[in-house]
Amino acid sequence: MSFPDLNFSVLAPIGFVAVGAMVVLMGEVFLSRARTFLGREITEAWIGSMLALTSIVFLALAIYAAWAAFAAGSSAVFNPDNPMLRLDSFSALVSGVIALASLLSCALAIAYLADLRINHGEFYALVLLATAGMLLMVAAVDLLVVFLGLELMSIPIYVLAGFDRRKLRSNESALKYFVIGSFASAVLLYGMALLYGTAGATSFEAIRAGFDAESPMALIGLGLVVVGFAFKISSVPFHQWTPDVYEGAPSVVTAFMSVTVKIAAFATLMRLLALAFGGLGATLVDVLWVLAALTIFVGNVMAIIQENVKRLLAYSSVAHAGYLLIGFVTGTIEGYTAVLFYLFIYLFMNLGAFGVVVALAHRGQECERVESFAGLARSRPGLAALMTLFMISLAGIPGTAGFIAKFVVFSAAVKAGVIWLTILGVLMSVVSIYYYLRIPVLMYMKEPAEDAEFAEVSSGEALVLGLCAAAVLCFGILPNDLTLPLLGKLRLLDWAQESVKLLLGA
Amino acid sequence: MTASVVFFYAFAALAVVSALGMVLNLRNTVASAMSLVVTMVALAGIYVLLEAHIVAVFQIMVYAGAIIVLFLFVVMLLNLRTDAFSPGRQKLVKLAATLIAFVVLAELLRVLTTGLPEAQPLPEGYGGYAQVGVALYTDYVLLVEVSGLLLLAAIVGALILAKRDIG
Numbered sequence: 310m311s312f313p314d315l316n317f318s319v320l321a322p323i324g325f326v327a328v329g330a331m332v333v334l335m336g337e338v339f340l341s342r343a344r345t346f347l348g349r350e351i352t353e354a355w356i357g358s359m360l361a362l363t364s365i366v367f368l369a370l371a372i373y374a375a376w377a378a379f380a381a382g383s384s385a386v387f388n389p390d391n392p393m394l395r396l397d398s399f400s401a402l403v404s405g406v407i408a409l410a411s412l413l414s415c416a417l418a419i420a421y422l423a424d425l426r427i428n429h430g431e432f433y434a435l436v437l438l439a440t441a442g443m444l445l446m447v448a449a450v451d452l453l454v455v456f457l458g459l460e461l462m463s464i465p466i467y468v469l470a471g472f473d474r475r476k477l478r479s480n481e482s483a484l485k486y487f488v489i490g491s492f493a494s495a496v497l498l499y500g501m502a503l504l505y506g507t508a509g510a511t512s513f514e515a516i517r518a519g520f521d522a523e524s525p526m527a528l529i530g531l532g533l534v535v536v537g538f539a540f541k542i543s544s545v546p547f548h549q550w551t552p553d554v555y556e557g558a559p560s561v562v563t564a565f566m567s568v569t570v571k572i573a574a575f576a577t578l579m580r581l582l583a584l585a586f587g588g589l590g591a592t593l594v595d596v597l598w599v600l601a602a603l604t605i606f607v608g609n610v611m612a613i614i615q616e617n618v619k620r621l622l623a624y625s626s627v628a629h630a631g632y633l634l635i636g637f638v639t640g641t642i643e644g645y646t647a648v649l650f651y652l653f654i655y656l657f658m659n660l661g662a663f664g665v666v667v668a669l670a671h672r673g674q675e676c677e678r679v680e681s682f683a684g685l686a687r688s689r690p691g692l693a694a695l696m697t698l699f700m701i702s703l704a705g706i707p708g709t710a711g712f713i714a715k716f717v718v719f720s721a722a723v724k725a726g727v728i729w730l731t732i733l734g735v736l737m738s739v740v741s742i743y744y745y746l747r748i749p750v751l752m753y754m755k756e757p758a759e760d761a762e763f764a765e766v767s768s769g770e771a772l773v774l775g776l777c778a779a780a781v782l783c784f785g786i787l788p789n790d791l792t793l794p795l796l797g798k799l800r801l802l803d804w805a806q807e808s809v810k811l812l813l814g815a
Numbered sequence: 816m817t818a819s820v821v822f823f824y825a826f827a828a829l830a831v832v833s834a835l836g837m838v839l840n841l842r843n844t845v846a847s848a849m850s851l852v853v854t855m856v857a858l859a860g861i862y863v864l865l866e867a868h869i870v871a872v873f874q875i876m877v878y879a880g881a882i883i884v885l886f887l888f889v890v891m892l893l894n895l896r897t898d899a900f901s902p903g904r905q906k907l908v909k910l911a912a913t914l915i916a917f918v919v920l921a922e923l924l925r926v927l928t929t930g931l932p933e934a935q936p937l938p939e940g941y942g943g944y945a946q947v948g949v950a951l952y953t954d955y956v957l958l959v960e961v962s963g964l965l966l967l968a969a970i971v972g973a974l975i976l977a978k979r980d981i982g
Contacts, residue, residue, distance in 0.1 A: 313953050327964055334971065391954040431975045438968040445961060457961045461968060468972030483976070 319387045319396040321374035322404045323444045326411075329367025330437035333360050337430030357428040361419045361769075364433040368412040368440070375405035379804075384811070386450070392512065393451040399808040400448035403576040403649075407447070407569055410656050411440040413773045414565035417660075420767030421561045421667050427473055435465035436565060443573035450584060452501045452511040455577060459497070459541070462573060463490050466566050470558040482557025489540070489550040497537025503530030504585075513585040520585075522592055531586065535596060538581075541574040544634060545603040548627045552615075555623035556677075560670055563619060564663030567626050572652045575633055579645060582637065583812050597638045602733055604631030609737040612744045617677050618666055621744060622659070625703060628741060629655060632734055636718050639725035642809055647717040649805035654702075654714040654784060661777030662699040665692055668770045682748050684757030692766065695774050697749040702781045704745040705738050710784035717802070819864050826864070830857035844890045848883060855879040869947055 317324075340346070340356045378385075379401035386392035396404075415433060422428040442461025449455045467490060471483025505511050507527040508519030521527050536547065543551040555563045586593065608628030615621040629651075636648035669676035669692065676682070686693040702711035715738060722731045766774075783791050789802040833853035840847045855878040862871035940946050951959050 315956070330964075330967075387957055388954065393957050429975065431971055434971055435968065435975075438964060438971075441964060442968075453958055454961070457958060457965065461961060461965050464965065464972060465968045468968075468975055471976055474976065 313388050313390045315388055316385050317387075319385050319394055319448075321378070322371040322396075322401075322408065323441050323448070325367050325371040325374060326408065326437050326441040326444060329364055329371075330434045330441065332367070333363055333430055333434045333437065336360055336363060353428055354423045356430065357423055358419050360430040360433050361415050364415045364437055365412055367437065368408045368415065371408040371440075371444070372405050372412070375401045375408065379405065379808075393454045394445070394448050395450045396448055397808075397811060399576075399580065399812040402804055402808045403447045403572065403652075404444045406653055406656060407443045407572055408440060410568045410572065410660060411436055411565065413660055413776070414561065414569070416769040417564060417664055417667055417773045418561045419769045421559070421670060421770075424670065425473060425559065427559075432469070432472060435469050439463075439465040439469070440569070443569055446573050447576045447580065449577070449580070450513045452504065452513075452516070452585075455581070456494075456498060456501060459577075460494060462570065463494065466562075466570065469562045469565070470554055472562060473559045476557075478557035479559060480557075482554045485550055485557075486554045493537050493540030493547070496533050496540070500530045500533025500535075500537060503527070503533065506530070513581070516585045517587050528592070531592070532596070534581070535578075535593070538574055538578045539600060542571060542578070542630045542633075543627050544600050544630050545607040545627065548604070548607070548630075551627055552611075552620045552623040555626075556617055556619045560619065560663060560667045563622075564660055564667060567622070567663060568656050568660050571626065571630065572656065575630075575648060575652055579637070579648065580812065583645070594638055594640065597634055598727075598730060601631050601634035601638055601730055604628070604634060605734055605737045606631075609740050609744075612741065615744070616679050618679055618682070618748070619663075619677055621679065622662055622666075625741070625745070626659065628737065629659075629703075631737075632715060632718055635722050635727065635730050635734055638727050638730060639722050641721065641725045642806070642813060643721035644718075644725060645809040645813070646802070646806040647714075647721040649809060650717055650788075650802055651714040653801055653805070654710040654781075657777045657780040657784070658699050658702040658709075658711055661695065661774060661781065662703060664770060664774050664777060665696045665699065668692055668766050668774065679748065679751065683751045683755035685752040688757060692774075693749075693752045695778050696752065698778055698781060700745040700748055702785070704742045706742070708782075708785050710781045710788070713785060713788045823861065823864055826857045826860040830854050830861070833857065845887065848886045848890060851886070852879050852883045855883070867942060869942060869944060 337356065337360055340351060340359065343351060345351060378396050379398050382398055384395060384397035387394040415436060418432060418436075422432060439462050442458045442463070442465070445458030446455055446462060447458075449458060467483055467487040470486050471480050473479040501511070503526050504516055504520075507521060507524055507530065508516040510516070510519070539547040540550075555567060558566070582593070605628055608624050608626075608631055612621055612624035612628060615624060633648050633651055633655075636644040636651065638644070666676065669689070682696075685696075698709070702709035705711045705715040715734075719731050719734060722728075722734075784799075784801065789800050791799045793799060833850045837847050837850035837854065840850060855874060859871040859874040859879070862868075862874055
């Protein structure tokens, strides 16, 4: 027996996040026992911010590790005998983006959790564990790792959805997500088992080599895997859980999961399609075409009639999943690049929009109804301006990053000859302007209904919202050559294209 | 008649009797579930006779341990009364169960009539504790560690949802 030559540097981003989770868990135990720390009195709020800060530090380390791996442009596997995990430029880039989204969610959560009096350290530990699961998923080159990563991502998020235990809707949301999510995992696992049956191994490479597009077992397996992921990305007709779960979960959890789960699931699906189902373009394109068309149509139409902002944003996220699926239908390098770029932009605009909802929450009375935004421009001019910016970006109006993202996806689709789907996408984007702009109209042109009392915007929230707004504006004007001090040139499009090219082996 | 044949018939008889006990015991769901435990343990005994020790241990841990405990929890928490098992409600269940039973029976008959393939001798130590342990801590060490993280997440989650004081 010989011990394999393990390459632990591949684990760096995941390791930082997982160790961070344990430090946070233990840290809370020790801090809540101590009365004073370095001569100052310990309060519950102080412990909360300390733990949030710890998580932010570990997530920043993970981002740095991912960035270093991306900049080196190398591709390394964890175990050469049995490559289960591969840190290549694609997984490094996506890992960094996911860790960034988790970091922003942690910063957003500090004041919100203190306000709701659910300021438990376990929140940050669960966020970090879920992030570790996502990082595993996007770096996997083996179905076993994909499944374990998916579960490690999902289980903490089921719990986070029910984190506000006093609220019945939060409990309902957690239970609903748990039952439907477990069902989706079972479907996915069944599909993976069938693929394993056809290929005789679980690695992406073996599945690619052993896939027989004529065998019904392989096709059923492929279909079940796609359905499992369709649940996670909330594609129609597997989207019914989305509005209920997004509405019931605490707003900051909704912000976290609406962004990170989508990025992780889409990136993993892309990796699966590129590495495991490589030669299957023709088999899958029709399925993805139908999914994309249904998702765009149903998501946008259902969003029109929503009266609750979180439900509205839930259906909007369904619609955005549809635009992203267009990129998959093309199957070209441009299409995949567009999907990746869209996911980066989606991070900032969606986290920003939910961040405003989080910032408006006050003592558990969430500002959720669309009418409660009436006259907000007078009472909270800053938040109203930010919300307007995120809404016009989500609608895809020029001058914002949302426009560039949609433009990149649609132009890749036209180049690949996916014309009808593009026409549907553009038409439904026009429809979406109606429901997105309803909120700014209410904020600027209506009188406030009653003198609503709002909490002050905390520094964490201000920082996150400011960063998201800056990203939406700057990437809207300079998507590919924004130069920042310290960070250098941010070439989002080129980075996405580079990593997709390496992934597809082109 | 060697000792292992005697043991095989003993375990097989126990499995059949306790399986019948589970199905025929309509009054008491807890007793039914306990009969299922006995069936699972008897099957584990047969696995031991086949020298599949690790499968036998998993059989006891997973089926006799975890799954039956889950069944008992559900039975006790839901507190089902006899009217939940009234004949009208059970029609569909019975139909489905009969269908599945016939499928299994047909499969069994097919295997018995066509005959089983000749048993191949296994390599030394195949499927034993040592080999499974080595595989888990070399080729699959990453998955073992990730499973640990998954269990940690589940424990923390369960404590948060069930134990934390509602402030």
